[in-house]
Amino acid sequence: MLAAAAAAAVPPAASCYSPLKPARRWGISWRCRAARVEAGFSQLEVRKVTYRPPGTEHNLLNEINLSLREKSFGLIFGRSGSGKTTLLQLLAGLSEPTSGSICIQKYDDSGNPIGSSEMLTSQRVGIVFQFPERYFLADTVLEEVTFGWPRQKADTLFKEQLAVNLQNAFNSVGLTTISLDEDPQSLSGGFKRRLALAIQLVQTPNLLLLDEPLAGLDWKARADVVNLLKDLKKHHTILVGTISTSRLLMENANGREFEGGNFACVKM
Numbered sequence: 001m002l003a004a005a006a007a008a009a010v011p012p013a014a015s016c017y018s019p020l021k022p023a024r025r026w027g028i029s030w031r032c033r034a035a036r037v038e039a040g041f042s043q044l045e046v047r048k049v050t051y052r053p054p055g056t057e058h059n060l061l062n063e064i065n066l067s068l069r070e071k072s073f074g075l076i077f078g079r080s081g082s083g084k085t086t087l088l089q090l091l092a093g094l095s096e097p098t099s100g101s102i103c104i105q106k107y108d109d110s111g112n113p114i115g116s117s118e119m120l121t122s123q124r125v126g127i128v129f130q131f132p133e134r135y136f137l138a139d140t141v142l143e144e145v146t147f148g149w150p151r152q153k154a155d156t157l158f159k160e161q162l163a164v165n166l167q168n169a170f171n172s173v174g175l176t177t178i179s180l181d182e183d184p185q186s187l188s189g190g191f192k193r194r195l196a197l198a199i200q201l202v203q204t205p206n207l208l209l210l211d212e213p214l215a216g217l218d219w220k221a222r223a224d225v226v227n228l229l230k231d232l233k234k235h236h237t238i239l240v241g242t243i244s245t246s247r248l249l250m251e252n253a254n255g256r257e258f259e260g261g262n263f264a265c266v267k268m
């Protein structure tokens with residue numbers, strides 16, 4: 001798999017899975033700091049974020065506050081149209097808050113902030129949209145996952161690193177049994193979601209955002225995806241937006257209800 005992935009030569013267009021602009025800072029500096037400061041923890045903090053789409057007169061989000069510790073599984077749920085996707089897009093850097101900030105704050109073991117917060121960088125955020133399989137473009141799993149990889153020779157080292165990441169990502173999501181030559185559309189619903197997750201994990205994001213990850217799956221695939229997210233939580237911070245209040249998700253995440261642009265803490 002590694003050799004095939006490293007050899008993949010595809011147009012260097014921006015990946016359709018991570019159309020993220022370099023708007024914020026997190027990630028590398030977060031990791032470096034974590035290595036230097038052994039104790040404590042980092043936390044994603046959404047501080048008084050308001051969003052009004054350009055050219056409109058109404059706020060879709062009003063002074064949203066949210067915090068999520070690293071390597072935890074957060075859940076925001078609310079009725080259709082309450083703004084869950086809008087918030088996920090802000091976190092992914094696909095649009096900018098009208099006011100407020102989205103940052104990473106480091107704390108010591110006693111919960112005291114260490115230094116000032118850093119802005120979240122979109123390069124360290126992966127987002128899996130609702131029904132991600134609808135955006136699959138390629139004829140094979142390999143082409144799908146390597147879409148947008150550089151093809152210039154000078155990028156060989158980078159590609160090799162991506163290939164190692166790919167192997168790790170496929171291991172983490174349990175996709176090692178499928179052939180890279182397989183048509184992504186021929187995979188089962190649950191495996192399509194795994195592939196969409198793997199495509200994001202190749203970029204080694206710190207924060208993984210998922211919009212309605214269980215939509216359209218049968219009960220078995222839903223349970224599989226939730227178990228997978230529980231597992232991924234060991235290495236990633238995960239935030240799921242959903243309309244569902246299914247026990248599966250509620251039992252495994254810290255849930256926050258999202259109504260009228262405000263969160264109410266449901267379970268922490």
Ligand SMILES: Nc1ncnc2c1ncn2[C@@H]1O[C@H](COP(=O)(O)OP(=O)(O)OP(=O)(O)O)[C@@H](O)[C@H]1O
Nearest residue numbers: 053056060078079080081082083084085086087243
């Ligand atoms: N650019 C925009 N301009 C104006 N209104 C918008 C824009 N983007 C989204 N909206 C509206 O904002 C509201 C929130 O949309 P959003 O998709 O974030 O909600 P949601 O909670 O994710 O809904 P669903 O569960 O149905 O996916 C909706 O009423 C939507 O029509």
